[in-house]
Every structure is written in structure tokens, then in C-alpha cells.
Amino acid sequence: MSEVYLSRSxxxxxxxxxxxxxxxxxxEAVSLCGQLGAGKTxxxxxxxxxxxxxxxxxxxxxxxxxxxxxSLKGEEVTLHHFDLYRIKTIQELAATGFxxxxxxxxxxxxxxxxxxxxxxxxYTATVRLxxxxxxxxRIIIERTGL
Ligand SMILES: Nc1ncnc2c1ncn2[C@@H]1O[C@H](COP(=O)(O)OP(=O)(O)O)[C@@H](O)[C@H]1O
Ligand SMILES: [Mg+2]
Numbered sequence: 001m002s003e004v005y006l007s008r009s010x011x012x013x014x015x016x017x018x019x020x021x022x023x024x025x026x027x028e029a030v031s032l033c034g035q036l037g038a039g040k041t042x043x044x045x046x047x048x049x050x051x052x053x054x055x056x057x058x059x060x061x062x063x064x065x066x067x068x069x070x071s072l073k074g075e076e077v078t079l080h081h082f083d084l085y086r087i088k089t090i091q092e093l094a095a096t097g098f099x100x101x102x103x104x105x106x107x108x109x110x111x112x113x114x115x116x117x118x119x120x121x122x123y124t125a126t127v128r129l130x131x132x133x134x135x136x137x138r139i140i141i142e143r144t145g146l
Pocket of ligand 2: 111
């Protein structure tokens, strides 16, 4: 079952992300897919807003993993944000401890999650962003609900 939305601006994409994220639970893992510039990081920013995370997305050192500490309804939430864009091989990915980060009572959001089909079965939701002209983006959300 998938939901499809049409976003007309980054703000609207963040709003869809906030609605989506309000239903997430610790232990879930989200695969964020789409070409460069599709809006994966914008969507991620909307997710961090729901959990009141400190904004670290513009950190110059951000490459593979950013860890956020936030909260939801008074409960602490740890959010692991991966960007697999620069990871070339499954060995390289394994060396980062990715497998462990996907497990446990954390919330994981993985940009370019579809680059490594080996982990496809670990995601509880997939969000695909597609260019649909100028500032238009199609957002396709599939819950795989493990
Ligand atoms: N509707 C939209 N939703 C998301 N981003 C948009 C939209 N319209 C234009 N943009 C722009 O597209 C770019 C998306 O960048 P980013 O989120 O970093 O992409 P990605 O992480 O997928 O490579 C940003 O510059 C953003 O301002
Ligand atoms: Mg990105």
C-alpha cells in the first residue's frame, strides 16, 4: 500500500515529512530514495522537526552519519541519519557498523537506502522522492511494516 503526494515547495515537503514522522516509533528504519536534489535531505529536516532535534544538517563534517537527540511526547528519541551516497561497497558499509545502527531502539533514516538491496528487508518504510518539474516533487510513501 502506498501513499502519493505532490509537493510544490521545500516547505510543503517538510510538512509531508512531519505528518509522516509523527507516526514513527523508535526501532523503525526509513529508506529515503531519489536522485540528487530530489529532496531527501529536505524531507529529513521535516522529520527532525517532529522530534525537536537540534539542527545539525548544515554541519561541514556531515558525510555518512549524523546522530540527533530529540524527544516525542516527553520520551527521548535518538535519530540516526545516514547518507550512503559516498559508500561504494557493501564491505565499506559493513565497516561503519551500519547493521548495528539499523537495529536497536533507535530511529534510523537512510538517504540512498536503495543503493544496498542487501538491507532492503530491514526498512519499515520507504519514501521515494521524484522530480515532477521545477519545484514540484512527487512523494511516494510505502510502509513495509516489519
Ligand atoms: N517541492 C520541493 N521539495 C523539496 N525540495 C525542493 C522542492 N522544490 C525545490 N526543492 C529544492 O531541491 C533541493 C533538494 O535538495 P536536497 O534535499 O539536498 O536533495 P537530496 O538530499 O535528495 O539530494 C533543495 O535545493 C530544495 O530547495
Ligand atoms: Mg541529501
